[in-house]
Amino acid sequence: MKRFLTGFVTGAAALAMMAPVVAQNADEAAQAEAPKTVDEVMAMAGEADWLAPDPDSTIYMLVPHGLIVIVLSDDLAPGHVEQVRTLVREGYYDGLNFYRVIDGFVAQGGDVSEEKDKGSAAESLPAEFEEPIPDGLAFTPLGNFDGYAPEAGFINGMPAGIDRERGSVWLAHCTGAFAFGRNNERDSASTEFYIALQPQRYLDRNLTVFGRVIWGMDVVQAIKRGRPNNGGVIENEEDWTPIISARLASDVPEAELLDLQMMDTNSDVFLELIEARRNRMGAFFYVQHDYLDLCQLQLPVRLKPVEEEEGESE
Amino acid sequence: MKRFLTGFVTGAAALAMMAPVVAQNADEAAQAEAPKTVDEVMAMAGEADWLAPDPDSTIYMLVPHGLIVIVLSDDLAPGHVEQVRTLVREGYYDGLNFYRVIDGFVAQGGDVSEEKDKGSAAESLPAEFEEPIPDGLAFTPLGNFDGYAPEAGFINGMPAGIDRERGSVWLAHCTGAFAFGRNNERDSASTEFYIALQPQRYLDRNLTVFGRVIWGMDVVQAIKRGRPNNGGVIENEEDWTPIISARLASDVPEAELLDLQMMDTNSDVFLELIEARRNRMGAFFYVQHDYLDLCQLQLPVRLKPVEEEEGESE
Structure with a gap:
């Protein structure tokens, strides 16, 4: 059978x-x-x-249909990592929404109205699209050709690209990549995040990836797409998916933690x-x-x- | 704003x-x-x-949360295409289920019990993993390196690989690829189909891809994953997603057809x-x-x- x-x-x-x-x-x-x-x-x-994963680098994001667990990079993009830690600690994302969800592309969340107070978070962030290779960085090479990087591999659990000649390294847009959106200005990221629903490697070095979903990617794939306007925002606000809460694992009651490895x-x-x-x-x-x-x-x-x-x- | x-x-x-x-x-x-x-x-x-798309090569598959439209290849894998046409025409899939749905991999449907009568369909099919290049085949090259084929490109709307030296061609496992599952025997495909939820190029030339989802991939991504057993079958049958009906577009009432291009x-x-x-x-x-x-x-x-x-x- x-x-x-x-x-x-x-x-x-x-x-x-x-x-x-x-x-x-x-x-x-x-x-x-x-x-x-x-x-x-x-x-x-x-x-x-x-x-x-380090509880101070792990976000538990709850939506009505399930839990999404995101691990932040401990090696790259420290400005973005610190910004999202601040936003999460201060409850910024609680009650906001996934409002731009395009199948085969990304699920974007945050505050499309830009009206919510950012608290102690920065108004905008210097881009960290790629960064100088940190001393002693552990990089596990993939070991074959990659079309989007001179060399591809993994940095402590994160798919990444590296350019040893130029001396720079970056996290890659594979499915589950966690990154901040921006407008056309390099340094305009601030609060709005997206999760890649499919590989989007052409965005590598064009935006700052600084984490990845390690649990609940099925929940992300099931986030309602809805009918988008020209900018991709779901027209009908009733079709937005609310973020009930986003917490650092270090702030989640022990009984609600998953023992993920x-x-x-x-x-x-x-x-x-x-x-x-x-x-x-x-x-x-x-x-x-x-x-x-x-x-x-x-x-x-x-x-x-x-x-x-x-x-x-x- | x-x-x-x-x-x-x-x-x-x-x-x-x-x-x-x-x-x-x-x-x-x-x-x-x-x-x-x-x-x-x-x-x-x-x-x-x-x-x-040709209405005789287009399947309208209805599940409770939406419509999935699949276009079959008019160029490759004629045995598989004819088999699925027969099964669909005879209503084989109506009332069956998506029972093996693994996030990031595939959504597989059909009759896990193998008890349903196959009607006029063949008991099993010769593999069509790759085929001799048909005379006059239109192949639009992608134009850069591909890791899974000597040359990658498109055959009448379908992503494909081609090996001009060996003289063979095949459709590629990109997201939305429509294919038949099999057991370890080459020629054992028959009725059970899967849709790729992410690119799975390593399956190229190991299984027969013979179509692709052109509409409703968001519906496919939202098919319930559920808790799988060792073989990947969702343990709780209540978590299976029923296939209400699967019809060739040529058998769908005109009022229910989408004018897809x-x-x-x-x-x-x-x-x-x-x-x-x-x-x-x-x-x-x-x-x-x-x-x-x-x-x-x-x-x-x-x-x-x-x-x-x-x-x-x-």
């Missing part, structure tokens, strides 16, 4: 079960020669390969995952492409497994 | 208004030297650049659109990438403008 599904998702798992013993740790794995399936790699990930993109297992996605192994796949698009590698995120209580394992 | 929006959508339009006189026809336009904005190119498209990908204006998207001009953009990802160029689709009645133009 369910024959049309087996290969699609469980084919790789089936192969994993038939496969030789999986290496015991990441060092051994890196030396292993046989290409691995995605499921095999995921099974190799140990507790140390999963990281909890992101795969460490600086780990050996993540390097293995890149290879497993560059050439898909397993009985289901007839063609390997030896290529991986940056936005195709969605960062693995999970709810931390519940530990068995000590002393009860026997 | 609405300052955060102006640049985003209307910046290019503003530039278009300031720009020199737009060439009067596509031939002149092709000779013009100044790079154009997307809005300028779209304004150049005349009535002849818009094509209505797709931009002709063999037109000069479409070539201009490729260039306008490869390097985004206009006051909003600070960086041009000189690169266009195949799946980034969403085919323009519109409702045919209502004509003024004759004799009433003065």
